Amino acid sequence: MSRPLRIGLVGSGFMGRSHALAWRIAPAVFELPVRPEVVVLADRTEELATQAARQLGVARATGDWRDLIRDPEIDLVDITTPNALHKEMAMAAIEAGKAVYCEKPLAPTATDARDMAEAAENAGLPTFVGFNYLRNPMTRLARDLVSSGEIGEPWSFRGIHAEDYMSDPGVPWSWRLDPAGGAGAIADLGSHIVAMARFVVGPIEELVADLDTVIPERAITRGGAPVRPVEVDDQARALVRFANGAAGTIEASWVSTGRKMHLAFELTGSKGSIVLNMERMNELRLFVKGQAAGRAGFVEIPAGPEHADYAAFCPAPGHQLGFNEIKAIEVKDIALAMADGPTFRPDFREAYEVQRVVDAVLLSARERRWVSIDEVG
Ligand SMILES: NC(=O)c1ccc[n+]([C@@H]2O[C@H](COP(=O)([O-])OP(=O)(O)OC[C@H]3O[C@@H](n4cnc5c(N)ncnc54)[C@H](O)[C@@H]3O)[C@@H](O)[C@H]2O)c1
Numbered sequence: 001m002s003r004p005l006r007i008g009l010v011g012s013g014f015m016g017r018s019h020a021l022a023w024r025i026a027p028a029v030f031e032l033p034v035r036p037e038v039v040v041l042a043d044r045t046e047e048l049a050t051q052a053a054r055q056l057g058v059a060r061a062t063g064d065w066r067d068l069i070r071d072p073e074i075d076l077v078d079i080t081t082p083n084a085l086h087k088e089m090a091m092a093a094i095e096a097g098k099a100v101y102c103e104k105p106l107a108p109t110a111t112d113a114r115d116m117a118e119a120a121e122n123a124g125l126p127t128f129v130g131f132n133y134l135r136n137p138m139t140r141l142a143r144d145l146v147s148s149g150e151i152g153e154p155w156s157f158r159g160i161h162a163e164d165y166m167s168d169p170g171v172p173w174s175w176r177l178d179p180a181g182g183a184g185a186i187a188d189l190g191s192h193i194v195a196m197a198r199f200v201v202g203p204i205e206e207l208v209a210d211l212d213t214v215i216p217e218r219a220i221t222r223g224g225a226p227v228r229p230v231e232v233d234d235q236a237r238a239l240v241r242f243a244n245g246a247a248g249t250i251e252a253s254w255v256s257t258g259r260k261m262h263l264a265f266e267l268t269g270s271k272g273s274i275v276l277n278m279e280r281m282n283e284l285r286l287f288v289k290g291q292a293a294g295r296a297g298f299v300e301i302p303a304g305p306e307h308a309d310y311a312a313f314c315p316a317p318g319h320q321l322g323f324n325e326i327k328a329i330e331v332k333d334i335a336l337a338m339a340d341g342p343t344f345r346p347d348f349r350e351a352y353e354v355q356r357v358v359d360a361v362l363l364s365a366r367e368r369r370w371v372s373i374d375e376v377g
Contacts (some may be wrong), residue, residue: 005075008074012049017229019101022326023078023331040059040074083181102130128334130350134195143200149271152271156268160249162217167256172221184213190250195354203353205210205373207250207360273287285298356376
């Protein structure tokens with residue numbers, strides 16, 4: 001009988017529910033050396049926590065996240081709260097000697113993220129960050145195509161994460177607009193494409209960026225008054241240079257009308273190119289030089305059981321994995337790392353490196369100049 005991995009989940013919103021599902025799916029489809037179980041759920045109030053725990057099948061609930069962290073039964077604290085709360089919760093968990101799984105972006109600033117990484121490293125505790133799109137089998141294929149040299153030397157990366165959930169000026173104020181939680185679209189969405197760029201191509205060394213806030217104020221409640229000024233970016237773009245000599249662009253927008261999950265990149269190399277878009281996350285488009293004249297073009301590769309982790313869910317190609325399955329792959333990798341399996345990346349240290357790029361975008365836009373990542377955090 002495998003030993004239990006007891007999880008305390010903080011938050012039950014969009015991500016809290018996805019994590020709760022993932023922790024149930026992973027042991028059902030993967031052979032795991034531990035038995036993960038969410039044993040307590042914390043939310044803002046006792047009532048919210050109890051309701052969510054009942055629906056998600058969690059035995060215990062609390063309206064005080066500190067109770068969960070103090071609980072000697074808990075091995076891993078899973079944080080899915082708004083960004084401004086990540087640091088306080090993670091630091092308390094580390095102090096209590098718990099491993100921590102935290103949603104992205106890790107913290108409001110790179111300095112905060114560095115403090116968190118150092119605290120965990122000093123305590124010798126494992127950490128895990130929810131950049132789930134790196135777990136997509138097609139993202140792993142992209143990385144393999146680069147590292148195997150199949151597309152040659154990487155020359156150009158054009159990356160974007162665009163959605164439209166803030167494009168309606170009637171969308172009211174929320175924690176995503178609170179500068180206490182960090183930047184706007186560049187942190188919320190941009191952190192995903194930065195993590196992807198680092199995963200597939202490698203570290204970014206310098207950049208020059210520009211930002212805008214296109215909807216300058218929002219109501220505090222829908223249709224209501226008074227309004228509050230928006231102090232974070234709605235859209236951001238940067239020219240970037242990678243350590244390996246590749247160059248490129250990174251864009252983020254939450255006002256990109258019509259776009260729902262356009263986390264995408266086009267990577268051009270000396271021998272071929274890759275196109276990947278999470279709106280169609282089960283397809284990778286690949287072009288390799290040397291094809292017959294009149295027959296040359298991109299091929300569309302559908303995700304299938306030959307690709308990492310797909311076969312655990314489905315024996316047939318082209319049948320499509322979705323967001324929650326990608327999250328289940330993420331928690332499977334966390335469970336393995338907690339049982340002394342392969343080290344998990346991205347951890348807090350890697351999330352700090354992502355946050356440095358986000359902060360460099362803000363600094364560059366503010367000072368209107370090229371910024372080296374070494375200047376930040
Ligand atoms: N990895 C991804 O693809 C992805 C997608 C969406 C959001 N996120 C990240 O997940 C985090 C949460 O985002 P969300 O969309 O789930 O937000 P949400 O607003 O839907 O949920 C937040 C939850 O935290 C709870 N909460 C707030 N204050 C709390 C407190 N003091 N104590 C306990 N619980 C508290 C809320 O009640 C709610 O249940 C953010 O960091 C966000 O950036 C990641």
